[in-house]
Amino acid sequence: KNEVEQSPQNLTAQEGEFITINCSYSVGISALHWLQQHPGGGIVSLFMLSSGKKKHGRLIATINIQEKHSSLHITASHPRDSAVYICAVRSGGSRLTFGEGTQLTVNP
Amino acid sequence: EPEVTQTPSHQVTQMGQEVILRCVPISNHLYFYWYRQILGQKVEFLVSFYNNEISEKSEIFDDQFSVERPDGSNFTLKIRSTKLEDSAMYFCASSEGRAAGYTFGSGTRLTVV
16 A cells, blocks of 8 residues: 555646645655646645645645645646646655655646 | 756666766755656655765665765766666755755656667
8 A cells, every 4th residue: 555645646627626636645744745747747846734734826735634634725727737746745754755646637 | 946956857878877867956955865756657765865974765775876965066866787677757856954845856867778
């Protein structure tokens, strides 16, 4: 069983829709990261969370430590949001353990 | 905004050859990392580096791999005697502290033929 599970694997939405991507993990963690990977391959850090909720523009990330679950929400989605969204956890030391990613496609 | 710079962006090498992937982390960052992503798979941790030594490494990071910070600004990953299965995107990252957020480089796509 993977330590970090994401759902869905693929998500297609229409422009303007509210999007939710989920991440569950099986180990105790010190922090959870949400990352964005564009088609060219580059990785951009979106959020680092250890509790509660963070917001940046149209992106919102929440985490429930007791339930070992985090969600990434995108409000008013736009085609430029199309990318792979990756959840990664730090459980000990400084290394990150990555999920498989969620491929998001937003159609105009 | 400060960036992590990786060179080259693409490298093709013959099986058995040595390659050196280069990274310039953000200047005030203290922790440096290498990760790799085989095509179609998830990103995997290779190694972390702090205070001029390896602080953590994965099972993937065997004797074929080595890291170095030769001059206070560059951070390199050397792969000796490359194998076909080393073909992947290699990402460098840095962070201010052990518990701080990461900044990733744009990656080096290594193809071993």
